[in-house]
Amino acid sequence: MKKFFKMGCLGFIALIAIIVIISIVASGGDDSSDKTSGSNSSNKKQESKKEYTVGQDVQIGNLAYNVVSTEEKTELSSVLGNKKTDGKYVVVDLKVTNHEKKARMMDSSMLRIVTEDGTEYNPDAELDSYVNEDGLGFFLQEINPNMSKEGKAVFEIPADVKEYQLQVSSGLGWSGGDYQTIKLK
Numbered sequence: 479m480k481k482f483f484k485m486g487c488l489g490f491i492a493l494i495a496i497i498v499i500i501s502i503v504a505s506g507g508d509d510s511s512d513k514t515s516g517s518n519s520s521n522k523k524q525e526s527k528k529e530y531t532v533g534q535d536v537q538i539g540n541l542a543y544n545v546v547s548t549e550e551k552t553e554l555s556s557v558l559g560n561k562k563t564d565g566k567y568v569v570v571d572l573k574v575t576n577h578e579k580k581a582r583m584m585d586s587s588m589l590r591i592v593t594e595d596g597t598e599y600n601p602d603a604e605l606d607s608y609v610n611e612d613g614l615g616f617f618l619q620e621i622n623p624n625m626s627k628e629g630k631a632v633f634e635i636p637a638d639v640k641e642y643q644l645q646v647s648s649g650l651g652w653s654g655g656d657y658q659t660i661k662l663k
Contacts, residue, residue, distance in 0.1 A: 530660045538658045539648030540578035546571040546628065548662050554608040554632070561608060565636045569609050570644060570662070573628040576621040586616040586631045588647040592659070593639055605632035 530536045536543045549569045554561045561567075568591060576582045586601040593599075606615035606629075615629040635642065642663055648656040 530658065532660070532662065534660070535575075536646060536658045536660055537577075538646060538656055540576065541582065541584075541646075541648060542575040542577060543646045543658070543660070544573045544575075545644060545660050545662065546573055552637075554605060556608040558608060561605060563634050565634055566639075567605065568633045568635055568642070568662070570631050570633070571628070572616075572631060573626050574616070574621060575626040576623055579623050581620045581622050583650055584616050584619045584621050584627060585650055588650060589616075589631050590645050591633045591635060591642050591662070592645050593635075593642050598645075599633045599635050599642075601631040601633050605634070606630065608632065 532545045532548060534544065548571070551567045551569060552563055554567055554569075570589070572589070574584050576584075586603060586606060589601055591599040603615075603617055606617065609615070609630040609632055615631060616627070619627055619629070621627045640663070644660045644662050645657045646660065
């Protein structure tokens with residue numbers, strides 16, 4: 479009988495411990511960590527809401543972006559011929575600086591235009607060859623530490639789009655994922 483009673487008490491204590499563990503896991507941990515992560519989320523939202531414009535340096539991670547100028551066109555011309563659109567081409571002249579201690583890869587896929595309604599437009603690498611003297615623009619360009627690269631990226635968007643922004647990324651692959659926005663128009 480004593481053995482049964484001892485086993486019953488141990489079972490009851492184990493059941494209480496399991497309930498406590500489940501309630502801690504379900505609540506997401508203690509209140510202090512929730513408050514800390516909540517304030518970090520608020521800070522990130524406030525940082526991303528800052529509005530940058532053409533000519534301003536935008537630091538994201540170890541890369542700094544500066545939109546030198548923008549231009550809207552309906553036709554692009556080069557030695558390759560002419561390209562026309564029913565919409566408009568937005569040509570973004572951009573300077574990217576690497577503030578890391580090792581070389582970083584830059585590619586036009588790290589850029590996108592976003593309209594007021596959240597529609598995203600990617601650059602066209604083929605069209606980049608029409609506006610860049612070297613023909614490459616930012617196509618898989620390596621930027622050494624404390625050095626800059628300037629180039630142009632071309633986006634094709636509908637003609638009736640009046641306001642749009644450029645989103646720039648912190649990097650390619652694992653180093654990417656963070657974005658800042660630069661108001662173009």
